[in-house]
Amino acid sequence: MKQGVNNSFIMGAANTSFQKMEWNMSPGLRYFLYLAVHVLLIVLLSAFAVPSAASADTGRGYLDLGGGYKTGDFGTPTTSSLYYLSSTIGYVAPRYDVSVTVPYLSLTNKASGQSLSESGIGDVILRGGAVFIPEGSIGFSLNGTMALKLPTADDTKGLGTGETDYGAFLGMHQRIENFKLSLTGGYIKIGDPAAINYNDIYLYGVGISRIFGRTNIAASFEGRRAMVPGAENPQEVSVGFFHVLSVDYAIRGSAFKGLNNGGPDFGMDFGIVRWF
Numbered sequence: 001m002k003q004g005v006n007n008s009f010i011m012g013a014a015n016t017s018f019q020k021m022e023w024n025m026s027p028g029l030r031y032f033l034y035l036a037v038h039v040l041l042i043v044l045l046s047a048f049a050v051p052s053a054a055s056a057d058t059g060r061g062y063l064d065l066g067g068g069y070k071t072g073d074f075g076t077p078t079t080s081s082l083y084y085l086s087s088t089i090g091y092v093a094p095r096y097d098v099s100v101t102v103p104y105l106s107l108t109n110k111a112s113g114q115s116l117s118e119s120g121i122g123d124v125i126l127r128g129g130a131v132f133i134p135e136g137s138i139g140f141s142l143n144g145t146m147a148l149k150l151p152t153a154d155d156t157k158g159l160g161t162g163e164t165d166y167g168a169f170l171g172m173h174q175r176i177e178n179f180k181l182s183l184t185g186g187y188i189k190i191g192d193p194a195a196i197n198y199n200d201i202y203l204y205g206v207g208i209s210r211i212f213g214r215t216n217i218a219a220s221f222e223g224r225r226a227m228v229p230g231a232e233n234p235q236e237v238s239v240g241f242f243h244v245l246s247v248d249y250a251i252r253g254s255a256f257k258g259l260n261n262g263g264p265d266f267g268m269d270f271g272i273v274r275w276f
Contacts, residue, residue, distance in 0.1 A: 059093030066252070066271025072264035075231040078111040084122065086271075095134070101125040105159050118157035123165075124150040139175035144168070151191070161198065163191025169203075182207040182220070190227055201225050214244040232262035248275045 064087070071081040083106040090099030103122035108115060127147040135141040147167050153160030169186035188201040207220030223235040240254030250273040258264045 059091055059097075061089070061091045061276040063274045063276070064088040064090070064252075064271050065274075066269055068267065068269025070264050070267035072258060072266075073261070074228075074234065074264070075226065075261040076228065078109050080110075081108045082106070086122075095131045096129060098128045099126075101127075105153065107158060109158065118154075118159060120154050120157055120159055121152055123153045123160045126150070135173070135175060141173045141175075143171050143173075145171075145186075155193070161191060162193055165190050167201075178210050180209045182209070184222075197229070198227050199225055199229055201227055216242045218242075226262050232260055234262035234264075235259040236263040249273065250275070 065085075066088075067083070067085045069081070069083050071079070073079045084103050086101055086103040088099050088101040090097060102124050104120070105122040106117070106119040108117040110116075125147060127145060129143060129145040131141065131143045133140065133142040145168070147169070149165040149167075151160060151162050151164055153162075155162035165188055167186055167188035169184065171182060171184045173183075174181045182205075184203075184205045184207070186203045188203070190198040190200050192198055201224050203222060203224035205220055205222035207218055209216055209218035211217075217239075218241070219237070219239045221235070221237050223233065226233050236256050236258045238254050238256035240252065242250060242252045244250045251271070252273065253268070253270040255266075255268040256264065257266055
């Protein structure tokens with residue numbers, strides 16, 4: 001599960017919420033995409049619910065239900081507060097993983113003494129990852145991820161751009177005794193509506209983590225290019241945990257804070273994971 005990849009797409013709604021453009025996707029088509037994705041989730045969940053004696057060796061399915069909050073002006077005249085719920089279903093095997101995420105967003109914008117709130121389905125995220133070099137005796141590993149953001153959010157409400165985005169990410173990891181050091185980088189191609197030319201996003205980060213019993217504690221720094229032209233490039237730090245409750249359940253959480261005007265004032269998320 002690569003929660004950071006999902007957040008890079010989901011939380012982009014707050015960064016562009018003050019932009020209002022016309023969207024050429026009809027409400028009927030948007031509803032069809034939303035319905036089709038949920039049918040896919042149900043089918044996958046039904047498949048993963050079938051017990052398998054070889055699941056520990058071949059991989060496991062999971063359902064991740066989470067939510068979070070993020071606020072800031074992100075270097076613009078508008079202060080945005082984003083609450084979100086997300087449902088992710090996926091499958092993790094020793095050398096690859098895939099997932100589908102469907103978020104629900106509630107966004108409040110404040111500017112010039114006025115406040116506007118909107119809510120609705122966010123952009124659906126499809127992602128797949130692969131382990132190129134598994135961790136061996138020297139402790140080094142290399143993995144990659146590709147993600148596709150479908151324009152299912154209503155951009156007339158400021159919940160998305162109304163365009164398809166796609167990205168690729170690479171992570172290098174080195175284990176040193178009980179610690180793991182990580183170096184990550186990525187690129188997101190942003191779809192441009194007719195009315196504006198968004199910046200494509202490059203991002204980079206460093207992190208450190210350690211396992212204490214059944215709990216993994218992690219801290220990281222991330223920087224990226226601002227999607228909105230003229231805005232300051234965001235930088236933020238985060239701390240998080242992943243705790244295994246049992247063979248079938250886990251909980252996760254994180255908190256993050258921007259280091260400059262382009263980043264969030266504050267944010268946090270929490271989720272529960274059910275393995276199948």
